[in-house]
Amino acid sequence: MGLDPIVSVLILAVVVIIVLSVFLSFFPIMLWISALASGVRIGIITLVAMRLRRVVPSRIVNPLIKATKAGLGLNINQLESHFLAGGNVDRVVNALIAAQRANIPLIFERAAAIDLAGRDVLQAVQMSVNPRVIETPIVAAVAKDGIEVKVKARVTVRANIDRLVGGAGEETIIARVGEGIVTTVGSANSHKDVLENPDMISRTVLGKGLDAGTAFEILSIDIADVDVGKNIGAHLQTEQAEADKKIAQAKAEERRAMAVAQEQENKAKVVEMKARVVESESQVPLAMAEALKSGKIGVMDYMNLKNIEADTQMRSSISKPDTSPDGKHD
Structure with a gap:
């Protein structure tokens, strides 16, 4: 049983569309016509x-069309080699057009x-203009x-642009400017000099050539704000005085401890x-007997010796103060 003519036409149309799609995927006719x-x-x-080299033709042809219209004189091999190296062809062409203008x-x-180094070459050109x-x-400081x-x-x-490859970035500029500010303020005799003439910071920092080795050229340095902070000198002096006080207290405590130790040592002596006296006195009767x-x-x-001893004890008792409640001796 034969197929319905309408069904046959539909099948043929689908086959033609599939074949045409496959053909156009390998043969970008419209892109070729646009380029011509x-x-x-x-x-x-x-x-x-x-296509066989896994390169998207539109990413090469469209930038090449822009470059040709701008009169850059580029060829397809340059753009394709840059694409295969991992570069952004469209951004490079836009940067070349902007630089030419x-x-x-x-x-x-x-x-x-510059593009392969990881920097935005179009932004660099725009920063050169603006x-x-x-x-x-x-x-x-x-x-x-x-x-x-x-x-x-x-x-x-x-x-x-000449130093974009291998040149330092914004962080280096900020660090060098900060260093120049610290140096300028630190060399001022008084903070009032800085407050009265903030432009001295700009002049000093600009004179140091801080943009050397960077990807930028410093045009001007403007002081946006100057404020007075803490009295660091007084704070340091206070801390030093407190430290000296603690040292003096420690030394005094050390001397006191040494005095107490000496006192205890004297008492022991x-x-x-x-x-020793008691021991010596205990030897007297033995010596007398001998x-x-x-x-x-x-x-x-x-007997005379005993009388002298008794007389001495009596004199000692008389010379002692009276400690009884009624003031009389027992």
Whole structure:
């Protein structure tokens, strides 16, 4: 049983559409026609070869059309090699067109190198035409009189295309400007000098050539704000005085401890001496007995010695103050 003519036509149409889609995916006829209409001479085989090299033809042909219309004189091999290297072809072409309009000398090789280095070459060209203002964070510095000064600056820079590859970025500019601010304020005799003449910071910082080795050229440095901070000198002196006080207290405590130790040592010596006296006194009766036995002293001598001893004790008791409640001796 034959197919319905309408069904056959529909099947044929679907097959034709599929074949045509596959054909156009490998043979971008419309892109080729657009290139020819724009004056870009490119073969259809070249576009097919791009497909085989996994290159999207539109990402090469469309920038090439823009470059040709702008009169840049680029060829398809330059753009395709940059694309295969991982670059952004459209951005590079736009940067070249912008540089040409602004009379900035920029060749394709340098623009491609800047793009492959990870920098936005189009933004760099735009910054060369329209300088950018970088605002630094608040930088705190201390003048010679010990007063803290807080400074905020605005740095106007433009891109230096010749130093974009290998040049330092914005962070370096901010760090160098901050260093210049600290140096200028620190060399001022008084914080009042900085408050009266804030432009001295700008002149000093600009004179240091802070843009050397960076991807930017500093056009001006403007002081946006100057404030007075803490009295760092007085704070440091207070801390030093407190530290000296603690040291003096520690030394005094050390001397007191040494005095207490010396006192205890003297008391121990007194006790030791008293013990020796008692020990010596205990030897007296033995010595007296030995003297009597050996005949070195007589009985009368011994009695006279006892009388002298009794008389001495009596005199000692009389010389002592009266400690009884009624003031009488027992």
